Amino acid sequence: MDADLDTLATALYVTTDDLLLAHPERVPARPKVGIPPRTSDAEMLTLAVMQALLGYTSETRFLRYARKNLLGMFPNLPLQSGYNKRLRKLATTMTWLISELGRQTSIANDDVWVVDSAPVECARSRETVKRSDLAGWAEYGYCASHSRFFWGLRLHLVCTLQGLPVGWALTGAKADEREVLNAILDATPHLGAGTRQIVIADKAYYGRGFEAGLDLAGIELLRPSRKGESPRPGQRFFKPLRQVIESVNATFKGQLDLERHGGKTVAGVCARIAQRVLALTAAIWHNDALNLSVRRSLIAYDH
Template identity: 65%
Template sequence: MTPDLDSLATALYAKTDDLLKESPHLALWRPEIGIEPKLSDAEPVALAVMQALLGYVSERRWIRYASSHLQHLFPYLPGQSGYNRRLRKAADLIARVNRLLATDTSLWTDDVWVVDSTPIECGRSRETVKRCDLAGWAEYGYCASHSRSFWGLRLHLMCTLRGLPVAFALTGAKADERTTLLDILATETDLVAARPGQTLIGAVETVARLHHTVRGRRLDHAHKTALDLVREHDVNAQEDLRIRSMVKASVSRPDPKRTGVFLSNGAAAKAGLNRSINDAGWGVFLAILRAKAEASAGGGVTSSHEYTSANQLVRTRFLIRRSPDQPLE
């Protein structure tokens, strides 16, 4: 056991014990007459926080590790089932300890918080939905970020820009993110009571839904335009564009006369051009046009991207109109 972990365990235990002395209502209720517990209320909380900090996901592995390395600090350690029962009963106490630890860090003073949600899938088969104990809590919902439906819950998390969790809520899959945020702030009024200028960014789900709508409209426009081209023209010729090479970033050019200085390479203008090319979706449209042309009676041809302007093989980038009996040049 290293001295740093010894100090961490001691500090967590002392912090939790001081909190229980200041707020005795957070301690677990026990009858006045009974067997004295072998494990105090502060010990499982300190162990739970250390388990999270050290990255132990499995409670069984953590108990084995603690029995081997923390026995001199925690003389009695329960089994996995007993440890889990104590943690579930001390959920409110663990939340208060986590809040105290968070307020002691410099990250807590950030004036911008981010709110987002993520789906928690609880089952996929119909039998699981019928028999699962989460029936009534879990429900069907849609995740715009992943473009899929799921059955389960949704975790809403409020955190700082550098990733420190501030508050969370577990709701059904159809719960609105903004309504859940208002409920969190109404429940924990002390979060923003002393922060009149606090900024909350919670439009992630709305932006994802708008991106999904725009993506669907662009695909619909590409399919309709390609279908019109195939119906109106007997043969469709397209330039074999190297789109991946077209959107490469500009190569930096060092200044041979000055060390550590680079010459102007038009990176800003090239970045704007790359965004325009990706935004236009040439590759998606050409793939759709090629598939529809191959499925039609006319068909399509692809010309090389080299010297197309000089040879004038393709008058326009996407099509050549000709009569059915005219040979292709």
């Protein structure tokens, strides 16, 4: 196999189709009476990944590109409204597929994870904030890395040192990162019984009770010492590894347009964020199958 978009799309479609046939409960329910869609769920998920990798934030522009260049692979492309509705209904399926693809990689059992959150801006003007359907979930928060306030959400991500997403969550901008991490870990099947998992975090993941709970769950938390704390052991060794999560967040923002998602509703934002996490996972899954040294590289797929 080659590291190009057509090969990735073919491999992803075949794998996704097999997985959905084996797990029909993972696809959205459809009425028994009616006209079945001409574009299968596996095709829709493959198109969603291709859209994210190619950098099309507009579904209309992507479908225009697809009709010109991808009809040989997808002869029954839906209209823009149908494409949008199908993707929103497939958001839960995308989340499940992210885990399934991750489990098929050789790096899924990495005993070192990194965790952090990244801002997902949803509006800038006050008028947009006031009339947005996201009000009540999206909120004002502060991005320390860019020293700025924003209105929107946060993408909380746990990934391996190769950048493979292990668990993720989308919350309000002010959500407690420690509570979110506990929720992600509780829902993560990758935690092996009887093994110690190392999680590298930043200073926001602190607290005796919090760390004691992680320790009982078989997780060793490594983080920098906070102001007034005694130096924590091993800081000089894991500090360079913290850059992994910063690099993954940069991939989401720079190559997968995380903050240009274009979602206007809760369902729309969830689908678009899941689409981007799935695209990164699919690229890593394919690069791992090719045994490439850099699993997280998207260069071969963005044109």
